[in-house]
Amino acid sequence: MAAETVQGQGQGTRSRGLKLTDILVTIVIAVVFGIIYKVWGPMYDVVKPLGVHAEQTIYGMWFIAGTFAFLVVRKPGVAVLAEVAAASISALLGSEWGISTLYYGVLQGLGAEIIFAIFLYRNASVWVVSLAAIGAAAGSLVLDFGYGYIESLSTWNYTLLIGLRVLGSIVIAGIFAYSLSKALELTGVTKVFRPASKKDYEALNRV
Amino acid sequence: MQLTFPHRETWLHQVNPTLKIVLFSLWFLAVILIHNFNVMLNVAIGSLLLLPWSGHPWKRLLLYATPFLLVFVSTSTGMMFFGKGETDWFRWGLVNITEESFYRGLHLGFRALSMAAVGLLFGLTTRPVRLFYSLMQQGRLAPKYAYSFLAALRLVPIIIDEFQTLRHALKIRGMRKRGWFIGFYQLVHRYAIPLLAQSIRRAHRIAVAMEAKGFAGRAKRTYYYSIGFSYRDIVFVTYTLAVFGVAFLAGTYWPYLDIIDVR
Numbered sequence: 001m002a003a004e005t006v007q008g009q010g011q012g013t014r015s016r017g018l019k020l021t022d023i024l025v026t027i028v029i030a031v032v033f034g035i036i037y038k039v040w041g042p043m044y045d046v047v048k049p050l051g052v053h054a055e056q057t058i059y060g061m062w063f064i065a066g067t068f069a070f071l072v073v074r075k076p077g078v079a080v081l082a083e084v085a086a087a088s089i090s091a092l093l094g095s096e097w098g099i100s101t102l103y104y105g106v107l108q109g110l111g112a113e114i115i116f117a118i119f120l121y122r123n124a125s126v127w128v129v130s131l132a133a134i135g136a137a138a139g140s141l142v143l144d145f146g147y148g149y150i151e152s153l154s155t156w157n158y159t160l161l162i163g164l165r166v167l168g169s170i171v172i173a174g175i176f177a178y179s180l181s182k183a184l185e186l187t188g189v190t191k192v193f194r195p196a197s198k199k200d201y202e203a204l205n206r207v
Numbered sequence: 208m209q210l211t212f213p214h215r216e217t218w219l220h221q222v223n224p225t226l227k228i229v230l231f232s233l234w235f236l237a238v239i240l241i242h243n244f245n246v247m248l249n250v251a252i253g254s255l256l257l258l259p260w261s262g263h264p265w266k267r268l269l270l271y272a273t274p275f276l277l278v279f280v281s282t283s284t285g286m287m288f289f290g291k292g293e294t295d296w297f298r299w300g301l302v303n304i305t306e307e308s309f310y311r312g313l314h315l316g317f318r319a320l321s322m323a324a325v326g327l328l329f330g331l332t333t334r335p336v337r338l339f340y341s342l343m344q345q346g347r348l349a350p351k352y353a354y355s356f357l358a359a360l361r362l363v364p365i366i367i368d369e370f371q372t373l374r375h376a377l378k379i380r381g382m383r384k385r386g387w388f389i390g391f392y393q394l395v396h397r398y399a400i401p402l403l404a405q406s407i408r409r410a411h412r413i414a415v416a417m418e419a420k421g422f423a424g425r426a427k428r429t430y431y432y433s434i435g436f437s438y439r440d441i442v443f444v445t446y447t448l449a450v451f452g453v454a455f456l457a458g459t460y461w462p463y464l465d466i467i468d469v470r
Binding site: 019020021023024025027028029030031032035041042044045046048055072081085089091092093094095096097098099100101102103146147148149152153154157180183184187189190192 | 234235271274280282318325333335356360402403404406417418469
């Protein structure tokens with residue numbers, strides 16, 4: 001009983017899930033991207049009436065919080081948390097898609113999360129991140145079938161929509177997120193999230 | 208930096224935030240399931256009628272609502288011009304407007320309008336502090352998530368300040384944009400990297416402080432604000448039910464157009 005209370009009151013360091021540090025950093029990243037998500041809305045709508053789905057190429061920006069947060073924190077659940085948090089921030093800022101933003105966020109986060117989970121959260125190469133971006137795009141398409149009737153578009157239009165969205169998400173949420181995280185690693189802030197490697201211990205033993 | 212504007216508190220501010228989220232989610236689900244054009248139009252009107260209770264003056268409300276028009280136009284025209292349909296109205300190159308796609312487009316526009324109105328209302332009438340306290344108390348959200356959210360929101364003004372500082376620093380050193388593509392790449396590296404790096408460092412420090420203060424624990428805690436339910440919640444539930452009830456009945460018995468299913 002006593003042991004359980006101590007563990008219950010522990011600072012979450014022993015729990016398998018996310019630590020408070022992970023959560024806060026993920027959410028701060030999500031807040032930064034949430035503001036970008038809100039600004040991205042009008043941009044998307046201005047491009048959209050052109051009709052050739054040019055807007056789909058920039059759709060991928062709405063998946064970047066999930067993949068980028070995972071590249072920084074690299075723990076299970078981070079991608080979903082970041083996407084949901086970024087979506088709720090843009091909803092709280094009065095997103096023009098309203099509450100639907102939240103559910104798109106959940107599905108996009110889950111889409112990316114599944115891919116990271118398949119690789120057991122150990123692989124964060126540019127390929128896996130691009131795959132996760134495609135996963136997020138797939139998540140958003142699931143909701144689009146119900147909410148946007150995209151299957152009722154003419155076939156060429158519908159194929160173009162999916163093609164450009166997938167392509168755009170690979171470029172933005174995949175490759176761009178990866179290069180951004182690489183540049184961030186140079187600043188050294190991500191080191192606190194990496195467990196000490198064998199090389200670090202060897203460095204200690206050297207005299 | 209101020210993120211909120213002065214406004215009147217209305218009964219919608221007092222509605223339990225968790226209940227609001229749940230109801231608006233059901234609203235979203237219902238809107239997805241409505242395929243009848245007449246019912247959808249009524250629901251959109253019902254959603255817009257809620258806006259005067261946001262407690263913000265008309266002019267500001269109209270300013271906030273301008274993107275709605277953009278969403279309405281962009282959502283509907285995409286389907287109108289390129290949707291499938293039988294009865295041709297207009298054909299020009301790739302653009303092919305049919306009767307079916309036209310109404311399907313309008314239907315999607317009203318859908319977006321309804322969700323936008325409800326979403327804006329949620330944003331305007333829900334204070335983040337009340338929302339997360341309510342989610343902890345009624346929604347069983349773990350405190351470490353809720354307090355992290357609240358702490359992160361507090362960092363927004365600092366991030367904006369830092370952005371200004373960076374802008375001024377770059378300006379005074381005579382940084383100029385070079386070309387479109389290289390310019391964009393440089394822009395990202397100059398702004399995003401320092402902003403993200405600083406935010407992560409700060410978040411890490413705050414998290415350590417919060418852990419030291421016991422915010423990460425799973426023990427039962429007490430709350431400074433206790434958020435419960437009141438008669439306003441019943442009013443709000445009744446309003447929602449009434450919107451959908453009336454929209455459905457009116458759409459069935461007094462349809463504007465003879466369209467049952469837009470798919």
